[in-house]
Amino acid sequence: MADQTSDIKALTFDVFGTVVDWHGSVAREVRALAAEKGLRVNAVKFTKAWRAGYRPAMDRVRSGELPWTLIDVLHRMILDELLVKFKIADALTEDEKAHLNRVWHRLKPWPDSPRGLKRLKQKFIMATLSNGNTGLLVNMAKNGNLPWDCIFSSETFHHFKPDPEMYLGAADALDLKPEEVMMVASHKHDLRAAAKHGLKTAFIKRPHEYGRNNNPDLESEPEFTYNAESFLDLADQLGT
Amino acid sequence: MADQTSDIKALTFDVFGTVVDWHGSVAREVRALAAEKGLRVNAVKFTKAWRAGYRPAMDRVRSGELPWTLIDVLHRMILDELLVKFKIADALTEDEKAHLNRVWHRLKPWPDSPRGLKRLKQKFIMATLSNGNTGLLVNMAKNGNLPWDCIFSSETFHHFKPDPEMYLGAADALDLKPEEVMMVASHKHDLRAAAKHGLKTAFIKRPHEYGRNNNPDLESEPEFTYNAESFLDLADQLGT
Known part of the structure; x- marks a missing residue:
């Protein structure tokens, strides 16, 4: 997959479940x-x-x-x-x-989030792309030490995912082509919507998003650009 | 002035001239x-x-x-x-x-910007409030090590300063009252527009914004909440 990395300029993150443990x-x-x-x-x-x-x-x-x-x-x-x-x-x-x-x-980050995001930030533009609102995401980042470069929220585009305005709006606001942006999420439907509009995709496995004793779908999928166990694993795979 | 500090939750920054040396x-x-x-x-x-x-x-x-x-x-x-x-x-x-x-x-920060902003960030939400566009401000922050929590640009609100939509839009997006937000700028007209809509104001003196051999207006004004020689001076005055 390493040949795909060089094109990616920005990572856009789902937040609830992917970055923080709601x-x-x-x-x-x-x-x-x-x-x-x-x-x-x-x-x-x-x-x-x-x-x-x-x-x-x-x-x-x-x-x-x-x-x-x-x-x-x-x-x-x-x-x-x-x-x-x-x-x-x-x-x-x-x-x-x-x-x-x-x-x-006030949602708390998963244990790997602050350190993993900090590593990824060395190489990529780091933006939220969340259905939350801007103030919520800013407060959460302050509370949880999440080093975003940029907050994109449903409030930015007045749309909710999976509307195309969210995925394409983020790429456009960063003056990037969709394929230069990678959506990072623990939800396959979010990634599939992003891929439909040309973004690259990284699936992060969050086995406890719904608490313990659940059986979420954690299968890696070849359709995604990357499949990772955590942000640290994703940083390893992306060479940062 | 110390009695005013406790109400301020967020600082919004003019960027061209105030943070970077265009x-x-x-x-x-x-x-x-x-x-x-x-x-x-x-x-x-x-x-x-x-x-x-x-x-x-x-x-x-x-x-x-x-x-x-x-x-x-x-x-x-x-x-x-x-x-x-x-x-x-x-x-x-x-x-x-x-x-x-x-x-x-690719504009370069003034020498005090990265360190001064980092100190201010310990106490306040730090947002740009610039007529630049989002991608420009994100790239500039990556290049110049500017630790924003949030990028507000003319692109966010589809208005340019001094339109009220910019000042009030930033406060609203952060779910704050105008008086909980302080506009920070080296331009008095920007601060006066912010004050008109209820924001607090901090004047930063940038004697070389137009290069050397100029005589910009660097007078402190009692109408502004703070007058500062640099971001480090502002951090001192704000106790952070």
């Missing part, structure tokens, strides 16, 4: 909040339900049913429904709800 | 190119004329006379006119012209 981070905060307030909540179920609401909410925007809406606001819409469903809506103050909603700004 | 960087490359090609060009006059074309070109976009246009393209329009005016248009190949146009991606 499942562990959210479940931990939900568990701590429940303990503090004396509430009975299954933190893992709560976390999975919150994340499960994310794609349908984005699809409502993508279809035009909702106007352009930031992820922070979509997260809050889903949260408010969940608090009712889990029967804890009345137990939390507005400040507590607002703080909980911003847990997505 | 005059010295462009003049140096023009001089080198002229030597290489055996051309007689007054590099200082050429550089000043190129920069002088910048604001009128942006104003043509701001007034609606031109549609939305990236600075890279405006720089090239001005360059093509200048090459004719300086009678060297036929002496350069298209590749040489394209390379020269990208000198704005």
Whole structure:
């Protein structure tokens, strides 16, 4: 694969799941909040339900049913429904709800992320390409020591992945050809959408994205430009 | 002034002149190119004329006379006119012209910039807020070791400073109130526009922005939140 490397100028990263551990981070905060307030909540179920609401909410925007809406606001819409469903809506103050909603700004990186990204940064332009909003991604990077050169978010392009405007918008904003950009993600559907528009692809295996005792699809695929066990492995393969 | 510091969450930076030395960087490359090609060009006059074309070109976009246009393209329009005016248009190949146009991606930081920005980054969100385009600012940061958390450019908001959309857009994208953001610039008109929309302001003195033997306005002004001799001085004043 080494012959492909020299063309690649920029890496664009999916963030939730690929760079940071949303499942562990959210479940931990939900568990701590429940303990503090004396509430009975299954933190893992709560976390999975919150994340499960994310794609349908984005699809409502993508279809035009909702106007352009930031992820922070979509997260809050889903949260408010969940608090009712889990029967804890009345137990939390507005400040507590607002703080909980911003847990997505405080997601913790996977252990290899800060060091792996720093190595990759020596050779490539490093940009997020996330459905999160800009402020969320900036705060997360400050909290987690993520050395981005550039934040591209759904807010930058007013589109959500897998809309082509995201992948092509990033290449265009960097004044690069699509094939000079490589999408890096732990989700095959994201990579396949990127490849459809001419970007190169790197699949990162994140066995615990949905917590332990899950069986995510971790098979390497020859269709992807690279398949890697971690960012450190990807840096090795890219010679940086 | 120390009582104001605690409210400030993010610093937004003008780039050309404030962070990087456009005059010295462009003049140096023009001089080198002229030597290489055996051309007689007054590099200082050429550089000043190129920069002088910048604001009128942006104003043509701001007034609606031109549609939305990236600075890279405006720089090239001005360059093509200048090459004719300086009678060297036929002496350069298209590749040489394209390379020269990208000198704005290669502007060198002032000596205090990398270290001063790194100190400020320990306490604040650090964003560009420049009329440059995104790719230009990303390349410049890679070349010059400028540790931005976030690139905001005219391309982000499809406006040029001093349009309010730039100042308020940056605060909004960071989910901050205008008064939690401080505009940092070596140009008083930029700071006055930012202040009009509620941002705090820091004036940085750059005596050699237009080269030596100039008399720029370097007076401190009580209307600005801070007045500083350099980024290191600003970091001292902000306690970081």
